Amino acid sequence: MRTRDLITHAVLAIGAAFMLFPFVWMVSLSFKEEFEIYDPSLNLIPKTWDFANYVEAFTYGEVGSFLVNGLAVTLSILALQYLTIIPAAYVLARKNFRLNGPLLATVLGVLLIPPQVTAIPVYIMVSGLGLIDTLAALVIPFATSAFGIFLLRQSFRTIPQDLLDAARVDGASEFRTLWAIIVPNCFPTLAAFGIFSIVVHWNDFFWPLLVVRELENATPPLGISIFASDEGGNDVGPMMASATLIVLPLVVAFLLMRRSFIEGLTMTGIKG
C-alpha cells in the first residue's frame, strides 16, 4: 500500500507541477526587475524583489478600474442570477403542472447551446437597447443561468415533502418556505453555483470583447489584453503584475469557500 500511495502522489505531484508552473512563473515575473525578466536562466525566485511592476500596473495600466468593473459586473450578474434561478428552480422542483416537463426540457436544451451561437442575436438586442459599451451590456445577457436552474432544481428536490408540509401547517407562506426552509438547506449548492458563476464571468473574455470599446469599461481579462497590445507590448513585468492581481480575488474566494464548493457539487442530500 505504501508504494502505491507513493506512486499515486508522485503522479499527482507531477500533474500539479505542470498546472502550477505557468502560474508560479507569472507571479515570479511580476516581482522581477526588467533586466532579470529577459535573463535566459530559469530562476523562480527573483534575485531582488521589486514592486515597481505593481505600482506601474496601477498608475499606467488602470488595473484598479478593471478590478472595480470586474467586481461590479460579476456581483451584479450573481445577484440577478440568484433572483431568477431560485424561484425558477423551486417551481420546477416542487410544483406539479402540465408544463413542468416541457419547461425543464427547455432549460436542459438551453444548456446544450454554446454562448457563441447566440452571441450575434444577443449583440443585436443589446445594441438595440443602446447599451453597447456600458457595464449593463456585460450584465443583462447573463441575468439567468440554465445551468443554475438545473443544479438548484436537483438540490431542491432532495428536501423531504414533510418539511414543506410542516412549514405550511406552521403558517409559512410559499415565499417564506422558500426563504427560510429551502434556501438555507441548499446553501452548499447555492454557494457552489456562486463560485462557479463568479469564476466564469470574472474570466470571461469573449463577451466583453464584443460589447466593450473603451478601456474604462473593460473587465480584467479584456483590460489586460488591451493594455498588452496597445502600449505594453514588451512591458512584461507590469502585465504579469496585473494578471497576478486579477487572479488573486478568485484564488482567495475559492480557498475561503472550498468546502461549500465541494459539498455543493457532490450534492449530499439532507436527512430529516
Next chain:
Amino acid sequence: MAEVALSNIHKSFGQTEVLKGIDLTISHGEFVALLGPSGCGKTTLLRIIAGLEAPDTGSISIGGRDVTGLDPSDRNIALVFQSYALYPHKTVFENIAFPLRMRAPWFARIPVLSRALPQRRRLEQALQTKVRDAAAQVGIGAYLDRKPAQLSGGQRQRVALTRAMVREPAAFLMDEPLSNLDAKLRSGMRIEIKELQRRLDATIIYVTHDQTEAMTMADRVVLLHEGVVQQIGAPMSLYQNPCNRFVAQFIGSPSINMLLLEAAGANQFTVNGAVIETVPADLRQIARSHGGRLWLGVRPEHVALVPEHASGIPGRVALIEPLGHETLIDVSVLGAADIGTGPDRIVVRAAPDAVDTVRAGAAVRLQPDWQQALAFDEQGRRIAIRAAMAAA
C-alpha cells in the same frame, strides 16, 4: 380546542378512489385513532383535515367553523409527522419558535429588517418564555441550542410534539408519530402522549397502523379499510363486538381464528372439514338458514387444547411460541388442507406452562368455546346470534 366534524369526504387520486364518503365527528378533548392497514386512506384523511389535501366532495369544520377551503395555517391545527419533519438547519429552540414567529404581527415577520424594530425586544422575550415553558414540560429544556441531527429519535419526537404544542392548536393531528422509534421507547412515548393529552385537554386525531397504539391510547377507534369506515367505537367494543369479519380479523393479536361450519348431512355438521358433534343447536340453526355455511370467529383465548382422545377438531401442533406471560400454540387442522374447506391453522392462547406440557408435532384436539363465537355470513357481515335466534 374544539370539535372536529367531517361530512361525506370523498377523495380520488386519478382512477383510485381513496376515500369513499367519510362521516366522523370528534368531540372536544377526545383522543381518536384512525386505524387501518396501509393504503386504507387514513393518512389521506388526516392530510385532508390538516388542509394539505383538498377533498373532492364533502366538508370539514373545526370548532363549528367551516374550514373546507382554508389553508392549513388558517385552521389552527398542529401536525406531527412520522419523520418528525424538524427543520435541520434550525436549532431546537428555533424549530419550536417557528410557528410562533409565523403568527407574529406582520411587521415582525419581515426577514432581516424586523430585527431593527423597537417592538422586537418585547416580542422576543414573550416568545422566549413560551418556548422555554413548553420545552420544559416535555423535558427537552436542556437541548434547546442543539440541532436536530444531534438528538436521538425520542428527543426529536419530543421536539416535534413541543413545536405542535407551543401554539395551542384547536386539534393535534398525528401521523404515525411513534413508528420510527424502537419498541421500548414507543411504549414509554405512548404513556407520555396520553398524559400530555389529559394535561392540555387536547383533541387528538392519531393515525396508526398499529392496533396496540390505537387500543391503548384512544378513547374511540375509527377502523378504516379501502376508504370506508368499517366501525367506530371504544377499543374494547371493536374487540368484543366487531361488526364484520374484517374488523374481527384486524383487531386482536394473534388474530381471531376463522372456522367454517358446514352442514354435512341431515343432522351432521363439520368444522373445517372435521365432523363435530358438540356444535350448539342455535349455531346449527343459523347455519341452515344461511345455506348451510357459516363462518365463526373464535379468539385464541376461547379455544381449549385437549388430548387426542377427547372430542373436538383434530389437529397437530405446528409451532409453540412462548411469550413469558402466555404461550401461543399454533395447530394445523388435520385434513383441512386436503378437503379445501376453511383455514387450516388455529391459534390457541394457553397458560405459560403449556410450553412444558405440549410437544411440537403432537396430535391434539381443539374445543372452541361456542358461546364466545362470533358468526359471519358469506359476505363477511356479522350475524347477531341472539337476534337471529329470536327471529327464527
